[in-house]
Amino acid sequence: MSDINNGVGVIDDDFNPAAAPKAREAAGARAATWGGKGLTVGIGVSAVITLIGIVLWVMQLSGGMVQTAMRNLDSWGLYITMFMFFVGLSAGGLIISSVPKAFGIKGFGGISKVAVFSSIACTVAAIGFVVVDLGQPVRLWELFAYSNLGSPLMWDIIVLGTYLILSCVYLWAQVQAEKGKVSHTALRVISVVALVCAVLVHSVTAWIFGLQQGREMWHTALLAPWFVSSALVCGTALVMVASMALRAAGYLKLDQAHLVKLAKLLAVFVLVDLYFFGCDLLTEAFPAADGMAVVDMLVSGPLAPFFWGEIVLCVVAAVICLVPSLRTNPLLAVAGVAAILAILCKRVQLLVGGFQINGLADYAGPLTPMTVTGWESGMAGAYQGMVYWPAPIEWGVCLGVIGLAVLIFLLGVKYLPLRPKADEQ
Amino acid sequence: MTHYGMVIDTEKCIGCHVCAMACKLENNLPNDMWWNRVLTDNGGDAEFDMVGGTYPDDLKFGYIPVSCQHCENPACVKVCPVGATYRDPETGVVRQDYDKCIGCRMCMSACPYNGVRSFNWEDPQYHMDYATGSKDAPAHQKHVVEKCTFCYHRTSQGEEPACMRLCVGRARFWGDLDDPDSDVSKMIASRNYKQLLEDRGTKPSVYYLV
Numbered sequence: 001m002s003d004i005n006n007g008v009g010v011i012d013d014d015f016n017p018a019a020a021p022k023a024r025e026a027a028g029a030r031a032a033t034w035g036g037k038g039l040t041v042g043i044g045v046s047a048v049i050t051l052i053g054i055v056l057w058v059m060q061l062s063g064g065m066v067q068t069a070m071r072n073l074d075s076w077g078l079y080i081t082m083f084m085f086f087v088g089l090s091a092g093g094l095i096i097s098s099v100p101k102a103f104g105i106k107g108f109g110g111i112s113k114v115a116v117f118s119s120i121a122c123t124v125a126a127i128g129f130v131v132v133d134l135g136q137p138v139r140l141w142e143l144f145a146y147s148n149l150g151s152p153l154m155w156d157i158i159v160l161g162t163y164l165i166l167s168c169v170y171l172w173a174q175v176q177a178e179k180g181k182v183s184h185t186a187l188r189v190i191s192v193v194a195l196v197c198a199v200l201v202h203s204v205t206a207w208i209f210g211l212q213q214g215r216e217m218w219h220t221a222l223l224a225p226w227f228v229s230s231a232l233v234c235g236t237a238l239v240m241v242a243s244m245a246l247r248a249a250g251y252l253k254l255d256q257a258h259l260v261k262l263a264k265l266l267a268v269f270v271l272v273d274l275y276f277f278g279c280d281l282l283t284e285a286f287p288a289a290d291g292m293a294v295v296d297m298l299v300s301g302p303l304a305p306f307f308w309g310e311i312v313l314c315v316v317a318a319v320i321c322l323v324p325s326l327r328t329n330p331l332l333a334v335a336g337v338a339a340i341l342a343i344l345c346k347r348v349q350l351l352v353g354g355f356q357i358n359g360l361a362d363y364a365g366p367l368t369p370m371t372v373t374g375w376e377s378g379m380a381g382a383y384q385g386m387v388y389w390p391a392p393i394e395w396g397v398c399l400g401v402i403g404l405a406v407l408i409f410l411l412g413v414k415y416l417p418l419r420p421k422a423d424e425q
Numbered sequence: 426m427t428h429y430g431m432v433i434d435t436e437k438c439i440g441c442h443v444c445a446m447a448c449k450l451e452n453n454l455p456n457d458m459w460w461n462r463v464l465t466d467n468g469g470d471a472e473f474d475m476v477g478g479t480y481p482d483d484l485k486f487g488y489i490p491v492s493c494q495h496c497e498n499p500a501c502v503k504v505c506p507v508g509a510t511y512r513d514p515e516t517g518v519v520r521q522d523y524d525k526c527i528g529c530r531m532c533m534s535a536c537p538y539n540g541v542r543s544f545n546w547e548d549p550q551y552h553m554d555y556a557t558g559s560k561d562a563p564a565h566q567k568h569v570v571e572k573c574t575f576c577y578h579r580t581s582q583g584e585e586p587a588c589m590r591l592c593v594g595r596a597r598f599w600g601d602l603d604d605p606d607s608d609v610s611k612m613i614a615s616r617n618y619k620q621l622l623e624d625r626g627t628k629p630s631v632y633y634l635v
Contacts, residue, residue: 061568064546064547064548065568066546071546072533072542076530133529133530134527135526135527135545135568136527136569139507142525143506146508146509147506147507148507148508151505151506151531153504154506208531209534212500212534213500213626213627214500214534214536214539214625354534359539360464360491360538360539361469363465363489363491364465364467364469364471364472365462365463365473365540366462367473368456368457368458371457371540378472
């Protein structure tokens with residue numbers, strides 16, 4: 001490994017052994033906390049939101065999940081949507097940080113560590129969303145006692161756990177490498193492993209849905225690579241927006257050239273994601289058979305707002321990132337937010353779309369308040385619009401989990417040595 | 426090996442819902458829960474027990490009782506992360522262990538027969554102050570998934586499932602699909618039948634005579 005390094009003359013973004021003593025000095029000076037009143041207020045607010053979320057979650061467990069909008073025919077909802085979304089968001093930071101190190105190419109300036117930390121915060125949120133979705137969270141230990149290793153959900157729990165631990169190890173290794181305590185080769189090996197794990201985590205999350213023959217919308221081999229590309233879109237966008245915000249706050253300096261590089265990368269990812277969408281729609285529609293229901297539902301049916309929302313937001317993001325004269329700071333921020341929202345729209349389509357097509361729709365059955373969200377308006381009425389829309393308590397719990405991710409991120413910004421060294425930008 | 430299966434003669438079913446009621450009472454099902462539902466085969470554009478289609482030439486009306494299909498290749502069993510839903514090796518019945526279920530509802534999204542699996546979205550509530558049915562039927566729990574067990578508590582005692590007993594039209598047949606001399610094996614050998622969503626490859630153990 002080190003031979004290769006020497007051979008190709010690796011240019012690493014934030015590791016320079018020669019600068020180590022100076023870096024150590026600088027790290028010592030910066031190990032102390034960062035940030036003023038604003039950051040403290042932010043930490044306080046996100047802590048309060050997290051606490052409210054926990055209270056609502058306890059209410060959901062004690063009063064019953066009947067308080068959510070989920071029902072037997074649409075048995076997953078906002079939590080699993082957000083689980084998919086946050087697994088995706090966690091991609092960006094890790095990939096942005098590890099790809100340059102793994103392949104020995106020039107990176108994106110000093111955002112590497114803070115990017116990985118955003119991954120960690122998002123992964124915690126993703127795990128949090130699975131936990132709040134469970135009916136029996138106290139039985140979580142059974143996952144390890146009675147693991148059914150054939151279940152994609154079990155794969156995901158294993159890979160997600162590994163991913164979280166690996167992200168922490170990777171962050172720690174970067175900090176240690178700056179102090180000269182971890183060799184460049186070791187860091188490079190860790191970054192390769194982290195990168196493989198990042199790709200796996202998105203594929204496995206896709207397989208929770210894509211391997212199910214019962215759901216027309218989900219059952220496609222494209223789903224795994226598509227999840228990877230969607231994750232790259234929203235993950236890169238998150239890193240872009242977060243690093244712009246941190247730059248504005250004076251936390252780090254970020255060369256505009258690095259930002260433009262991120263924007264170009266984002267444009268490529270958005271185009272790949274749209275390409276996959278096009279492939280999938282064509283494959284569903286062309287035989288004019290069962291798959292047509294999926295296309296109708298997206299293009300002109302109940303999910304049309306989210307479908308067209310995704311398309312428009314993707315196009316906006318891609319145009320801003322591709323046209324040089326549009327790459328101003330405010331517009332780049334718009335592009336980042338648009339890309340994130342586009343992927344959120346995609347997640348809503350996937351989750352609700354899976355339940356919107358009922359395999360036994362030709363048969364009418366008895367309806368009870370537990371059958372389907374909009375049971376009062378009859379079966380046809382329940383499926384007329386979106387079959388599922390979250391209940392207030394779900395929004396609250398969801399905000400709480402997001403609050404937890406923000407809290408973790410802000411605590412990291414305040415207390416962890418995530419800032420770039422003085423000599424790199 | 427035993428492979429329990431059920432044959433339902435849709436030509437004989439009169440849509441009286443007594444089998445659904447028998448199931449509900451036998452298993453002391455909580456309010457708003459039905460493991461066994463008599464669906465109306467009306468194209469889905471009308472409510473249940475109503476005629477579908479257009480008058481006078483294209484009317485659709487029929488009945489199809491649907492509960493867990495106890496598939497030979499069950500989608501639910503594969504995806505359960507803790508093995509709370511499993512196929513009983515002795516009988517081929519797909520069973521559910523309430524004490525193990527973590528309430529992730531993965532089985533509900535995996536099952537193509539939407540609606541045969543129910544989740545207890547709240548603490549089980551009952552219209553009556555006392556439990557009905559068999560004392561051997563397992564107690565219901567909040568926040569776990571349940572479904573038809575083929576009345577495992579009865580069949581393991583050599584009895585038929587509860588839905589068989591009161592069927593007015595004598596439309597239901599029960600037995601061992603692996604035994605060529607059983608009623609069910611003879612019926613599917615001699616009559617035309619269909620199975621629900623055969624294209625999903627789940628190999629249901631419930632056959633519908635048509």
